[in-house]
Amino acid sequence: MIERLLVSGGVILAVAAPVAQEAAPGALSPRNASYTIAARLDPARRTIDGTERIAWRNITASATGELQFHLYWNAWRDTRSSWMRERLLAGGRDLADRPPQDRASMDISSIAVNGTTLPFTYIAPGDGNTDDRTVIRVALPAAVPPGGAADIRVTWRAHVPRTYARTGAIADYFFLAQWFPKLGVLQDTGWNCHQFHAATEFFSDFGTYDVSLTVPDGWIVGATGREQSRKANGDGTATHRYRQDDVHDFAWTTSPDYVEFRQTFRHATLPAVEMRLLLQPEHKGQEQRHFDATIAALRYYGEWYGAYPYGHVTVIDPAWQSGAGGMEYPTLFTAGSRWMAPRGVASPEGVTVHEAGHQFWYGIVANNEFEHAWLDEGFNTFSTARAIEQAFTPNYLAERYFGGFVPWVFRDIAISRATDGNRLGGYRSAARMDAQITPTFRYWPPTAGAITYNKTATWLHTLERLLGWDTLQTIMTTYFQRWAFRHPTPEDFFAVANEVSGRDLTWFFDEAVRGSHVFDYGIQLLRSEHDRERDRHDTVVAVRRYGEAIFPVDVLVTFEDGSTARERWDGRDRWTMYRYTRAAKAKQAVVDPDRVLLLDLNYTNNSRTLVPRAGEASRKWMLTWVAWAQDLLMTYGFFV
Amino acid sequence: MTEAGGQRLEARFGILSCWRDGARRVTGAPSIVFGVWALSLLLALPLGVVLRGLIRDSLGSSLAADAAAEGVNYDWWNEFLQATGGIGTTFVPSIIGFAAPLRNLSDVMDNVPLAATLTSVVVAWLVVWALIAGGVFDRYARARTTHTPAFFAACGVFFFRFLRLGAIAAFAYWLLFRFVHGWLFVSVYPRWTRDLPVERDAFFIRLGLYLVFAALLALVNIVIDYAKVRAVVEDRRSMIGAIAAGARFVARHPRAAVGLYVLNTLVFVAVLVAYRLAAPGAEWRGPGMWVAFAIAQAYIVARVWAKLVFAASQIALFQSRLAHAGYAALPEQRALEPPIVEALGPAPAPPPRV
Ligand SMILES: [Zn+2]
Numbered sequence: 005m006i007e008r009l010l011v012s013g014g015v016i017l018a019v020a021a022p023v024a025q026e027a028a029p030g031a032l033s034p035r036n037a038s039y040t041i042a043a044r045l046d047p048a049r050r051t052i053d054g055t056e057r058i059a060w061r062n063i064t065a066s067a068t069g070e071l072q073f074h075l076y077w078n079a080w081r082d083t084r085s086s087w088m089r090e091r092l093l094a095g096g097r098d099l100a101d102r103p104p105q106d107r108a109s110m111d112i113s114s115i116a117v118n119g120t121t122l123p124f125t126y127i128a129p130g131d132g133n134t135d136d137r138t139v140i141r142v143a144l145p146a147a148v149p150p151g152g153a154a155d156i157r158v159t160w161r162a163h164v165p166r167t168y169a170r171t172g173a174i175a176d177y178f179f180l181a182q183w184f185p186k187l188g189v190l191q192d193t194g195w196n197c198h199q200f201h202a203a204t205e206f207f208s209d210f211g212t213y214d215v216s217l218t219v220p221d222g223w224i225v226g227a228t229g230r231e232q233s234r235k236a237n238g239d240g241t242a243t244h245r246y247r248q249d250d251v252h253d254f255a256w257t258t259s260p261d262y263v264e265f266r267q268t269f270r271h272a273t274l275p276a277v278e279m280r281l282l283l284q285p286e287h288k289g290q291e292q293r294h295f296d297a298t299i300a301a302l303r304y305y306g307e308w309y310g311a312y313p314y315g316h317v318t319v320i321d322p323a324w325q326s327g328a329g330g331m332e333y334p335t336l337f338t339a340g341s342r343w344m345a346p347r348g349v350a351s352p353e354g355v356t357v358h359e360a361g362h363q364f365w366y367g368i369v370a371n372n373e374f375e376h377a378w379l380d381e382g383f384n385t386f387s388t389a390r391a392i393e394q395a396f397t398p399n400y401l402a403e404r405y406f407g408g409f410v411p412w413v414f415r416d417i418a419i420s421r422a423t424d425g426n427r428l429g430g431y432r433s434a435a436r437m438d439a440q441i442t443p444t445f446r447y448w449p450p451t452a453g454a455i456t457y458n459k460t461a462t463w464l465h466t467l468e469r470l471l472g473w474d475t476l477q478t479i480m481t482t483y484f485q486r487w488a489f490r491h492p493t494p495e496d497f498f499a500v501a502n503e504v505s506g507r508d509l510t511w512f513f514d515e516a517v518r519g520s521h522v523f524d525y526g527i528q529l530l531r532s533e534h535d536r537e538r539d540r541h542d543t544v545v546a547v548r549r550y551g552e553a554i555f556p557v558d559v560l561v562t563f564e565d566g567s568t569a570r571e572r573w574d575g576r577d578r579w580t581m582y583r584y585t586r587a588a589k590a591k592q593a594v595v596d597p598d599r600v601l602l603l604d605l606n607y608t609n610n611s612r613t614l615v616p617r618a619g620e621a622s623r624k625w626m627l628t629w630v631a632w633a634q635d636l637l638m639t640y641g642f643f644v
Numbered sequence: 645m646t647e648a649g650g651q652r653l654e655a656r657f658g659i660l661s662c663w664r665d666g667a668r669r670v671t672g673a674p675s676i677v678f679g680v681w682a683l684s685l686l687l688a689l690p691l692g693v694v695l696r697g698l699i700r701d702s703l704g705s706s707l708a709a710d711a712a713a714e715g716v717n718y719d720w721w722n723e724f725l726q727a728t729g730g731i732g733t734t735f736v737p738s739i740i741g742f743a744a745p746l747r748n749l750s751d752v753m754d755n756v757p758l759a760a761t762l763t764s765v766v767v768a769w770l771v772v773w774a775l776i777a778g779g780v781f782d783r784y785a786r787a788r789t790t791h792t793p794a795f796f797a798a799c800g801v802f803f804f805r806f807l808r809l810g811a812i813a814a815f816a817y818w819l820l821f822r823f824v825h826g827w828l829f830v831s832v833y834p835r836w837t838r839d840l841p842v843e844r845d846a847f848f849i850r851l852g853l854y855l856v857f858a859a860l861l862a863l864v865n866i867v868i869d870y871a872k873v874r875a876v877v878e879d880r881r882s883m884i885g886a887i888a889a890g891a892r893f894v895a896r897h898p899r900a901a902v903g904l905y906v907l908n909t910l911v912f913v914a915v916l917v918a919y920r921l922a923a924p925g926a927e928w929r930g931p932g933m934w935v936a937f938a939i940a941q942a943y944i945v946a947r948v949w950a951k952l953v954f955a956a957s958q959i960a961l962f963q964s965r966l967a968h969a970g971y972a973a974l975p976e977q978r979a980l981e982p983p984i985v986e987a988l989g990p991a992p993a994p995p996p997r998v
């Protein structure tokens with residue numbers, strides 16, 4: 005009874021709310037898909053009853069005779085959805101084997117367009133999977149012409165799952181994203197409304213979100229936007245109203261357990277940002293680490309790319325085991341920490357900087373994550389590593405023992421931005437699995453992440469070293485400013501890169517993005533012999549291209565008298581040779597001595613020295629290993 | 645002071661003096677400590693040499709070796725790990741310094757399977773223990789110098805007995821790891837923590853389960869320990885009888901047996917803490933690598949010593965309660981004597997059993 009009353013209350017509110025017909029003056033974005041939502045959460049049943057009113061404008065050059073909506077949560081309804089099938093391909097049945105009450109659903113009770121209730125059908129534009137129920141099509145009685153608008157009203161009920169893909173609940177903790185029927189994006193080529201795939205995220209148009217959330221009274225709510233009002237309903241619930249302009253999504257969280265902190269980000273040249281942190285009680289004492297990481301992202305991304313325009317951001321520290329950690333939503337993101345979080349290890353800082361950074365790559369520059377998730381994830385991974393290096397160096401490796409609870413920090417192993425921050429290791433094993441330009445949802449699921457995140461970050465870092473940071477930064481800034489509040493494609497970035505650098509970088513994007521070749525240069529031979537007759541040393545250096553991909557490289561030969569010879573090789577042939585006749589004997593030769601080509605999969609073979617220290621190094625590590633093995637024997641000795 | 649209090653006090657002093665007695669016995673026979681240490685080194689070394697070859701091949705004549713020799717070359721290390729197999733896969737950061745014992749203890753408590761390439765070495769180590777344990781226990785039971793032939797004679801006498809005992813113990817441990825560990829950590833722990841949103845609470849639940857499991861391991865361990873003690877001190881042939889006798893002893897002297905066990909465990913923890921403070925990192929280079937190795941070996945020696953004191957103090961406790969110090973039923977085996985000595989008459993009869 006209470007439930008029904010509240011839902012109808014929501015309808016009234018939705019109808020009363022103003023509908024944005026056109027982008028308002030001063031709007032940052034087209035605001036062509038604006039949502040007014042009223043939703044009520046029943047924590048005991050884990051249901052959401054919602055009504056929404058979408059003010060949609062056709063900003064394309066073509067008319068449309070239909071609407072398409074995402075019903076994301078139906079991906080977790082059963083094991084026949086495309087998301088589940090792909091997830092199973094990537095390994096692990098745990099998500100598929102869940103009991104029904106832990107799964108999700110999103111059932112639409114009605115859709116009305118311009119006052120007329122319309123039927124809808126499930127479609128599967130990506131893979132033809134007729135069991136998938138994550139996209140619906142609504143045929144319109146009359147087409148919406150370019151510039152035309154539609155007033156859409158949807159009523160639905162959803163079941164909140166135990167967390168899938170960062171969304172769901174555990175105990176009293178709720179994190180709710182992709183939780184409402186959401187319009188696809190109409191482009192000049194038609195509707196872009198992909199099914200929910202395992203290796204992709206989301207894509208939608210900008211608008212204004214005005215959302216009223218009814219939750220148990222006393223529960224703390226965090227959401228996209230700023231809270232406009234809060235009122236107790238007298239029935240044990242309270243309604244929180246949030247509003248935000250110029251965003252393309254809305255997520256929220258509620259729990260009675262959050263501890264709230266606030267700070268303000270201030271900067272000489274960037275606008276102030278109010279930071280609100282909702283922390284788990286067990287992480288009290290770590291609040292400054294979250295703030296510092298958020299500040300690092302707002303500062304460096306702001307300085308490098310452009311200002312954060314919203315004036316406020318909400319940082320969510322999700323509950324343990326909620327599975328909601330590390331995800332971005334407009335003006336709100338989840339970070340995540342551990343109860344034991346040693347200093348000197350960039351956790352929670354790493355994830356916080358990353359998710360805060362998505363406010364820029366994803367939030368503001370809103371590429372299509374179904375098709376080119378690397379445009380935000382890869383750019384952001386690159387930027388995260390750069391910001392972490394600036395703000396949180398040194399950042400040591402840590403491992404966890406005893407059920408993954410007890411951390412141990414390796415003060416001998418500082419994480420480097422180049423390889424560990426940009427994650428060359430993860431890319432190495434996935435290097436040949438997909439061409440990056442392939443639509444993300446068609447990536448081979450087990451390696452999709454490495455191509456999306458690691459490879460992009462590594463080639464951006466390569467580009468930084470090739471062009472210089474100043475040039476790359478100008479490229480990124482130009483791309484950011486040109487495509488803020490729009491939906492760029494890879495070609496848009498390539499065009500900016502060529503334009504700003506003044507160089508045709510097509511060859512590089514062909515290798516790194518359009519192809520799946522791997523880079524591997526190496527010194528195959530270094531010989532330096534004494535010529536008695538002339539009392540000179542003849543030195544021969546052979547450099548080889550082991551991989552298919554081509555990149556111009558330097559070759560640096562160092563001689564025993566300290567002199568050097570530096571060569572520039574276009575890197576095209578399978579090998580090339582350099583000969584020197586000098587008074588001094590050669591000492592060492594290195595191809596790509598400045599490690600410009602971070603994409604090089606085997607860096608160990610990039611150098612040769614005539615006095616190798618492999619013996620010393622291997623002895624040292626053998627002794628370390630032997631002591632460990634003896635300790636292992638002593639540990640097993642307990643049993644005898 | 646009540647009578648019970650008095651007994652407790654006596655038991656406590658008894659424990660301390662037994663421990664001191666055990667420590668004296670172990671320290672009085674340093675060759676055993678160093679022998680066991682050398683065995684651990686000898687068993688670990690061959691695979692270490694194999695690993696060294698893998699590392700050397702991977703580094704080749706590359707400059708990557710310089711960084712690997714001077715500290716940690718983590719970039720190269722990652723490349724190596726992605727290309728290697730076999731024993732190479734055990735070459736992970738957790739081998740450095742104090743992470744090593746932390747990880748090894750953690751792996752045992754979490755029942756992480758041993759790397760296949762290490763199984764033969766660990767099994768060899770356990771068999772070698774069964775082989776030498778008779779001599780070691782005999783030496784500590786007598787609390788006086790026994791000559792090498794006598795040591796090995798005792799080893800020979802008890803080898804098959806200890807193999808049988810080891811098989812029974814292994815079965816008990818297997819049951820614990822296979823069923824109890826599985827039940828505690830694969831069934832109970834996930835069930836109790838499934839809907840838990842607080843990591844700290846989950847950690848304490850896990851800690852509690854570790855304690856339960858460790859207590860069960862200790863229970864089996866203590867019974868097997870005293871079974872070995874009784875087997876040697878009383879020259880028992882039946883290992884089932886020895887286990888029953890060991891259990892009886894623990895049951896009749898629970899405070900002393902458990903107290904001594906806890907004390908020895910604390911000594912082991914103290915050794916760990918000392919290593920936590922002294923453990924070498926990866927920064928040792930050149931000749932310094934040998935200093936780092938020496939520190940690590942000193943720790944292994946300390947672990948060996950602590951393990952042997954564990955046994956020797958249990959022998960001392962047993963002898964202080966049921967036998968007398970230095971008593972062992974088995975006649976001491978001596979080197980073959982010249983016939984003329986034999987002609988002088990038989991050795992004196994052993995003292996009667998009590
Ligand atoms: Zn991301």
